[in-house]
Amino acid sequence: MEQTKVVIDRSPYGEIQLFSDDVKAGKMDIAISGEKLTVFHTEVRSEFAGRGFAKLLLDKLVNYAEQNSLKIVPVCPYVNLQFRRHPKMYAAVWYRE
Secondary structure (H helix, E strand, C coil), X not given: CEEEEEEEXXXXXXXEEEEECCEEEEEEEEEXXXXXXXXXXXXXXXXXXXXXXXXXXXXXXXXXXXXXXXXXXXXXXXXXXXXXXXXXXXXXXXXXX
């Protein structure tokens, strides 16, 4: 069973981690500064590819931002692409200058 959790290693840097049967399947590298949450990188281990894990990580990222009143700066190519493809879906959490 998949499980996600937010781990802030040392403020303000951290990861959103995804586990499958207690094995770390993927992660997002993040940083929080003020009211901005920057996501730099999304990674899913190759043996877990094609199972929708990147989307699970993205959902957790958005949920975390909403719960903590943060705006997401999508530096990560995957997150940036999803935000641009679905701008209405992510409008509430998308940081735009």
